[in-house]
Amino acid sequence: MPTPAAPKNLVTQLVRAIQRRGVDYADVRFMRLLHESLVVEQGQVKTISLTESAGIGIRVLIHGSWGFASTPHLNLASLRRAAGQAIDLAKASASINKKLLRLAPVKPVKATHRSSWQIDPFTVPLSNKLDYLVWATSTLLGPKVIKRVTAHMDFHKYTKLFASTEGACIEQDIIESGAGLEVVAQHGNEVQLRSYPNSHRGALAQAGFEYVKQLDLVGGAKTIQSEVLQLLRAESPKPGLTTVVLDPTQVVMQLHESCGHPAELDRVLGQELSYAGGSFLTTDRLGKLRYGSDHVTIVADATLPGGVGSFGYDDEGVPAQRVELVRNGIFSAYLSSRESAGRLGLRASGGAMRAELWDVPPLVRMTNVNLEPGDATLDELLHDIKHGYLLSTNKSWSIDDRRLNFQFTTEIAWEIEHGKLGAIVKNPLYTGITPQFWGRCTGATDRATWKLWGVSNCAKGEPMQLMHVGHGAPYARFDGVAVAPAR
Amino acid sequence: MIGASKLLNELKQVVKRSQADATIVCAEASTRRVARFAYENIHQDLVQESLTVYVKVILNKRVGVAVTDTFERAGLARCLRAAQEIAKHAPPAKHLPALPGGHRLVTDEDVVQRTLQVPPEEFLKTLKRLFQLCQGAGAQLAGSFATGEDELAVANSNGVACYHASTVAGAKLVTMYRKLSGYASGIDRDISRLDLEPLLERALKQCLHRRDPVTLPVGTYEVILEPEAVAELVMWLGYIAFGAKSFQERTSFLAGRIGESLMARGISIVDDGTDPDGLRLPFDFEGVPKQRVPLIERGKASGIVYDSAYGLLYGRPSTGHAPPPTDTEGPIPSHLFMGPGAKRRDELIRSCRRGLLIPRFHYVSGLLNPREALMTGLTREGACLIEDGKLSAPITTMRFTQSLLEAFQHVLGISKERTLIADAIHDTGSAVMPTLHLAKFRFTGRSER
Numbered sequence: 001m002p003t004p005a006a007p008k009n010l011v012t013q014l015v016r017a018i019q020r021r022g023v024d025y026a027d028v029r030f031m032r033l034l035h036e037s038l039v040v041e042q043g044q045v046k047t048i049s050l051t052e053s054a055g056i057g058i059r060v061l062i063h064g065s066w067g068f069a070s071t072p073h074l075n076l077a078s079l080r081r082a083a084g085q086a087i088d089l090a091k092a093s094a095s096i097n098k099k100l101l102r103l104a105p106v107k108p109v110k111a112t113h114r115s116s117w118q119i120d121p122f123t124v125p126l127s128n129k130l131d132y133l134v135w136a137t138s139t140l141l142g143p144k145v146i147k148r149v150t151a152h153m154d155f156h157k158y159t160k161l162f163a164s165t166e167g168a169c170i171e172q173d174i175i176e177s178g179a180g181l182e183v184v185a186q187h188g189n190e191v192q193l194r195s196y197p198n199s200h201r202g203a204l205a206q207a208g209f210e211y212v213k214q215l216d217l218v219g220g221a222k223t224i225q226s227e228v229l230q231l232l233r234a235e236s237p238k239p240g241l242t243t244v245v246l247d248p249t250q251v252v253m254q255l256h257e258s259c260g261h262p263a264e265l266d267r268v269l270g271q272e273l274s275y276a277g278g279s280f281l282t283t284d285r286l287g288k289l290r291y292g293s294d295h296v297t298i299v300a301d302a303t304l305p306g307g308v309g310s311f312g313y314d315d316e317g318v319p320a321q322r323v324e325l326v327r328n329g330i331f332s333a334y335l336s337s338r339e340s341a342g343r344l345g346l347r348a349s350g351g352a353m354r355a356e357l358w359d360v361p362p363l364v365r366m367t368n369v370n371l372e373p374g375d376a377t378l379d380e381l382l383h384d385i386k387h388g389y390l391l392s393t394n395k396s397w398s399i400d401d402r403r404l405n406f407q408f409t410t411e412i413a414w415e416i417e418h419g420k421l422g423a424i425v426k427n428p429l430y431t432g433i434t435p436q437f438w439g440r441c442t443g444a445t446d447r448a449t450w451k452l453w454g455v456s457n458c459a460k461g462e463p464m465q466l467m468h469v470g471h472g473a474p475y476a477r478f479d480g481v482a483v484a485p486a487r
Numbered sequence: 488m489i490g491a492s493k494l495l496n497e498l499k500q501v502v503k504r505s506q507a508d509a510t511i512v513c514a515e516a517s518t519r520r521v522a523r524f525a526y527e528n529i530h531q532d533l534v535q536e537s538l539t540v541y542v543k544v545i546l547n548k549r550v551g552v553a554v555t556d557t558f559e560r561a562g563l564a565r566c567l568r569a570a571q572e573i574a575k576h577a578p579p580a581k582h583l584p585a586l587p588g589g590h591r592l593v594t595d596e597d598v599v600q601r602t603l604q605v606p607p608e609e610f611l612k613t614l615k616r617l618f619q620l621c622q623g624a625g626a627q628l629a630g631s632f633a634t635g636e637d638e639l640a641v642a643n644s645n646g647v648a649c650y651h652a653s654t655v656a657g658a659k660l661v662t663m664y665r666k667l668s669g670y671a672s673g674i675d676r677d678i679s680r681l682d683l684e685p686l687l688e689r690a691l692k693q694c695l696h697r698r699d700p701v702t703l704p705v706g707t708y709e710v711i712l713e714p715e716a717v718a719e720l721v722m723w724l725g726y727i728a729f730g731a732k733s734f735q736e737r738t739s740f741l742a743g744r745i746g747e748s749l750m751a752r753g754i755s756i757v758d759d760g761t762d763p764d765g766l767r768l769p770f771d772f773e774g775v776p777k778q779r780v781p782l783i784e785r786g787k788a789s790g791i792v793y794d795s796a797y798g799l800l801y802g803r804p805s806t807g808h809a810p811p812p813t814d815t816e817g818p819i820p821s822h823l824f825m826g827p828g829a830k831r832r833d834e835l836i837r838s839c840r841r842g843l844l845i846p847r848f849h850y851v852s853g854l855l856n857p858r859e860a861l862m863t864g865l866t867r868e869g870a871c872l873i874e875d876g877k878l879s880a881p882i883t884t885m886r887f888t889q890s891l892l893e894a895f896q897h898v899l900g901i902s903k904e905r906t907l908i909a910d911a912i913h914d915t916g917s918a919v920m921p922t923l924h925l926a927k928f929r930f931t932g933r934s935e936r
Contacts, residue, residue, distance in 0.1 A: 039815050044581055048573045049813040051554035052566070068533035072556050085534050092607055093522070093529040096615050101530075126576040134578075148736045150815075186737045191858050270525035273629035274659040277849065277867075359535050396854035400865045400884050405934040407863050407886060409855050427856060431886070433935050462523055462631050462912045463535055484931075486855040487890075 006030050006161040006171060007074050011056070014079045015163045018060060021087055023165065025061040025103065029315060030054075030161040031358035036122065039152045040133040043141060046150070048126065055358040060086045064100025065093035070359040104341035104349045106318050108168035113312020115174040116305055117208030121155035124209045129153055133179075136217035140183050140225050145232060147191075148184040152201065153177075153212060154456070156468075160315075168317040176308055176468065178204030178454060179212045181221055185228045192231035192426060194411055196220035198249045199393050204454030204468065205306045227412055227424065234426040236485030237413060243388035244430055244481045245381060248451045250410050251371055251473035253394040256455060258434040259291075259298050260366040260469070262403035263325045263333075264352075264460075265340035267364070275462050277401025280434065281331055283344060289331040292438030295476075297372040298326040300335055302351060307368035307470030308454035311354075315362035318351035325369070329439075337364050356465035363461050368452065368470030374444030379419075381443050381477050388416040389483060390475075391428055396486075407431040409486045427486040437478060445474040488603070488636055489516050489538075489558070491593050491650040498540075498642035501563050507544035507571055509586045511643040513772050513811065514540045514558075519635040520610065521912055526627050527618040541772070542566050543812040546574040548583055552812045584795040587775045587805070588645035597653035597767065598636070599677040605634055605656075617660070617687055624691050626664040633657055633911045634678060639768065647774035655766065656681050657911025661868060662690040666700060667881055669693025670847060670868035672715065674909050676766070693846070693869035693881070700881040701872060702933060709842030709899070710928040711835050711873065716845045717825065718908035718918035720891055721756060723853035723862060725820045725916075729758070729782045730808070731797030732817025738857045740892060741788045748786050751898035753828060756783040758792055758820030760807065765822045766909050766917035770807060777807035782820065786896075794818040821916030828901025828921060835900045835924040837876040843885075843928075844871045844878060853891075860891035865934070886932035897926035 011028050018026045032054035039046040055072035056079060067090030071082040094100075133151040140149040156176040163169045180202015182195045197203045197220055205211050246254060261267065262279040270278065281289070292298075302320035304310050311320050316338055323333050334340070336350035353362040374381075382390075393411040400406075409429045415422035452472040459466055498512040516538045523531040540563065543552045551573030555566040614632060621628040633656070640650045657674035658681065669690035675681045712720070733739035740749065760768050760777030770776050773795055781789040793801065794809035797818060808818035836844065843866075851864030866885045871878045902922035909917035 037813065045550070045577050046815060047552060047813060048550070048577055049552040049554060050569050050573065051813070052562075052569075053556045055556070065529065066532060068531070070535065072536075072538065073559075088607065089532040089534065092611050093532045096611060096618070097528050099526075099528045126573065130576075130578065152815075184736050184738065189858060191736075191738050266530075270629050271523065271530050273525060273661045274523070274631045359537055361531065361533060396852040396863070398850045398852045398863045398865070398886075400886070400934045401849045401867055402884075402934065405865065405884065405886055405932055407888070407932065429855065429888075431932055436935075462521055462531075462633075463519060464913050486861060487859065 006159050008161060010074060010076065011161055011163050013076065014083065015165055017080060018083050019165045023060045023062050023087065025165055027059050027162060027164040027316060029057045029358060032159040033357060034122065034157040036155045038129055038133060039150065040137050041148065041150045043134055043137050045130065053357060057355065057358045057361065058083050058086045059361055060090050062087065062090040063094035065090050065097045067093065068361040101339050102342040103338040104346055106338060106349060108164060108166040108317065110169045111312060113172040115206040117175045119209040120175065121177050121209040122157060136181055136221050139218055139221040143229060145185045145187045146183060147186045150182045151217060153179040154201065154204065162315065162317055164317055170313045170317055172312055174206060175208055176204055177207050177209055177211045178202055179215055179217060181217055181224065183224055183228050185232055187232045190232050192228050194224035194228040195393055196224045198453055199395065199411060201456055204308055204456050206308055206310055207306055230424045231412060231426045234424045237389055237425050237428045237483050239484040241480050242483050243385045243477065243479045244483060245388065245390045245416065245475055245477045247390060247392040247475055248473040249393045249453065250391050251476050252453045252455065252471040253397055253408060255298065255369050255371055255471050255473060257397055257399045258403055258406055259325060260369040263335050264364045265334040265336040265344065268334065269340055269343060276460060280402045280404050285331055287332060290329055290439065291326045291331040291435050292329045293441045294328050295374060295441045295443055296326055296329050296438050297324065298369060299324050299372060300352065300367045300369050302367035304368045304452065307452055308468040309367035309470035314351045314353045315355050316353045318349045321351045323350050335364050335366060340364060354467060356467055360463055360465050363465060365467045366458065366469040368472060370472035371444060371474065371476060373447045373450040373474040376443050376445050378445050378449060378475055381445055381475055382416055383419045385416045385419055389413045389425060389428060390416055390421060391430065404434050406434065428483065429486040430481050430483045432481060440479045442477050442479050444476040450474045488652060489638060491595065494638060494640040495642055495648050495650055497558060497563065498640055501542060501567055502642050502644050505544055505567055507546045507574060509545040509644050511543045511586060511773065512540065513641045514538065516638040517635060519633055519912060521631060521633045522614060523631045524614065525629040527622065540566060541812045542570040544570045544574050545583065546571065548579040549574045549577040550580055551577055554813060582799055584799040586643050586645040587647055587773050587795060590770065590774050590776055591648050592770055592776060593650045594769065595652040597676055599654045602634055602654035602656050602676065602678040603636060605678050613683060617683060620687055621662060624695065626662045626691055626694055628660065628662055630658065630660040631912065635911065641770065641772060641774035643774060649770045649774045651768055655911045658683055658686065660687055660690045662694045664694040667694040667696060668868040674907060674911050696881050698880040700883045702883045703872065703885065705930050705932060707927050707929050709839055710925050711839060711842060711844045712923045712925065713846045714906035714920040714922060715847040715908050717920040717923050719848050719851050720862065721823050721825060721920060722918055723851055724860060724891060725823055727853045727857040728860065729791055730817050730819040731791050731793045734791045735800065740858050740860050741791060744788045747788050749788050749892055750783055750786040750895040752786045753898045753901050754783055754786050754895050755826035757781050757824050758822055759824055760822040762824065764919050765824065765907065767822065771809040772811050773809040775805045775807040775809060780806050792818045792820045823918040825920050827903050827905050830900050830902060832902045832904055832922045835902060835922055836873060838900065839873045839876060842873045843882065844873055862891055863888045884934035885930045887928055888931040889929045894925050894928055898923065899926050900924035
């Protein structure tokens with residue numbers, strides 16, 4: 001679907017027009033998204049769709065209060081109308097707000113940024129993509145107990161143009177590619193699921209079609225077919241306190257729910273209370289709270305090549321940064337915006353503001369929130385475990401409204417006996433309290449095993465925005481963890 | 488609002504211009520005014536106007552779908568061309584249901600002018616009053632307040648032309664006082680029927696409790712689940728079990744069990760997109776009128792919902808539950824009703840010697856073991872210990888891990904009163920639910936602050 005270029009003249013004209021209305025600050029954000037989605041089920045095409053969305057979001061600050069409006073109509077009259085709406089909303093809020101917000105400063109820049117890709121996935125013929133998916137699913141079909149096999153690919157192309165009344169003008173082009181497989185098997189009352197290379201729509205990266213080719217869906221299909229058949233006959237874990245090793249796919253979810261979300265400063269300041277809740281990482285704990293053991297260093301890194309939480313500049317023009325959220329176990333920084341950093345009196349924003357689309361304002365979002373690697377090999381990490389479990393591939397997740405009490409299940413686990421991996425275990429569930437759990441982290445594997453994953457379904461805000469965020473992780477070991485069968 | 492004639496005319500134009508054997512076009516248009524606030528400050532005030540147009544074409548048994556958010560002729564034409572191009576390159580589908588034909592249903596009876604025309608100053612006045620009342624009680628307030636309008640139109644090359652328009656207004660209020668917080672929410676098509684002061688009063692009552700919260704041991708408790716808590720659980724049942732896809736994949740606990748008693752006789756659950764007590768939407772994304780589908784009848788597994796593709800697979804007509812053309816989750820019920828009982832909510836509380844009152848849950852997941860409807864989730868604001876029929880003390884956060892099939896087999900009472908539960912900002916369907924008194928509910932963890 002050929003699409004028009006970013007309307008730079010229109011955007012800059014609009015910024016000037018808003019400036020003349022006497023606002024304290026305003027930004028205008030053009031965004032266009034092209035999303036291609038292909039789903040093959042049982043060797044048959046389920047859906048092929050192409051979604052195009054383009055428009056402009058206008059955010060204005062007047063007397064310390066925000067107003068936001070948007071329009072898909074890219075003509076000056078519609079844009080002026082939307083700007084007028086945003087101004088009216090900001091004035092209305094200002095009329096009852098008592099606390100006036102102050103933005104942390106940022107140096108306005110004129111810049112461009114382009115993510116890295118070799119093969120633009122939108123230029124690859126549909127038949128090549130479909131052939132690959134049909135081939136991968138056909139590898140999974142066969143055994144009678146296999147009830148469903150699904151293979152999917154997703155490609156996103158973002159064109160962004162940001163301009164502010166402070167003088168910033170930033171253009172960014174980002175391409176993401178992803179793919180995955182899922183197989184469901186059933187025998188009697190037993191139903192099991194396996195995904196490859198990860199659950200919740202596979203793997204996703206800032207890359208071109210070359211990334212999908214590297215994922216080796218066909219090789220992965222053989223592995224998960226074997227595993228799902230074994231899961232139908234497997235035993236459940238024994239309930240009790242034990243040592244668990246999370247593989248990178250499950251560390252992803254642990255980071256996401258128990259570190260990324262509670263470190264969002266807007267949430268800490270109460271701005272998500274009516275929807276997703278608050279955070280235990282209150283401002284009095286910054287720099288003081290022991291969040292985890294010395295093995296735990298967690299960074300939010302928006303500069304990481306390939307991460308779906310990477311960018312050149314965030315959606316309020318702040319340059320991408322690497323921020324240590326937890327340093328050697330101590331809670332040391334937040335994910336922040338210009339507003340939230342200003343509220344806390346910080347010198348600058350942490351650069352974590354992103355909006356899903358043009359029709360919603362940016363919120364504080366995770367970038368790539370990563371657990372730094374340790375220095376062990378996997379064998380060394382397992383070596384002295386008498387009994388425990390290695391857990392892989394998230395199946396379900398739940399955490400309380402302050403991000404303390406969590407419970408996860410994974411698709412599969414393996415018994416660890418005397419330092420060696422043993423039988424496959426079905427329906428594993430583990431639970432804990434965030435700082436206690438991370439406090440029992442007794443090691444992580446090295447850089448060679450560290451892997452960066454993309455999560456495409458991070459929900460936040462009202463209206464709800466689904467954001468793509470990244471998580472890099474090694475294998476990590478935790479002692480004294482409550483494990484039980486999910487039944 | 489775009490209006491029925493403009494929306495349907497544009498969609499029909501796309502259908503007319505299509506060179507495919509069959510074409511279906513749907514458009515969803517909505518506007519939301521959303522104010523979010525925390526500690527008596529509005530931190531987000533926005534107007535969101537959104538439009539999504541889906542074009543699905545069938546060409547020599549090959550299907551293509553394209554989506555756009557523009558209503559400009561050039562954009563729609565580009566979208567149609569993209570759908571046709573996809574179809575040309577797609578492999579032929581083995582099982583393709585015929586397009587539904589002939590349904591013409593145009594209605595705006597769910598539009599309330601008062602909601603459409605609420606003046607901005609009225610919107611703000613309402614919030615200001617809530618802030619003042621909360622401050623007067625010595626508590627703090629956070630939450631959201633939203634109004635909006637929605638339109639759905641479907642047209643196809645087989646004569647379908649359907650349009651529905653509606654309005655909505657809703658609020659979520661979180662009150663905070665020292666260690667406690669309270670919550671209340673409300674929703675209505677008509678903003679004048681959304682009385683926020685009683686909601687605030689309810690939330691304040693929860694957080695102004697005279698006692699500090701108590702921490703209870705984990706274990707099995709009698710529970711009284713209020714409508715919002717029941718709605719979250721039943722919506723999860725809808726997602727994991729009441730749709731044809733999970734039934735076919737046999738992950739649904741209904742698979743192979745239709746006609747069996749799975750729950751207590753008092754439990755009846757239906758999906759009915761035509762009932763005005765819910766947020767009705769009388770047709771689906773294929774333009775098929777919605778049927779009333781009994782899912783659980785007096786405790787017995789009764790039925791599931793279909794779209795035309797799954798209907799073809801099972802040799803049944805569609806029940807009017809087709810999702811948008813890009814969806815891969817399959818048909819899911821989104822207008823759920825649980826039948827009422829004989830007692831009043833207060834009677835249920837009075838009849839409880841020792842148990843927990845739970846107004847709503849947080850972060851429920853029904854993906855643990857769908858065959859047993861095993862779910863986990865947490866208590867949130869307003870959860871209270873009941874002793875000798877009275878609310879004795881608020882409780883700190885507790886986690887449940889419970890098979891819903893097991894819990895819904897031991898029902899001690901169901902309230903006469905039912906409440907409409909839905910989100911005015913996110914379209915997640917609606918549920919009309921009573922308060923439910925259950926004999927056993929397993930709590931497996933608690934939060935430590």
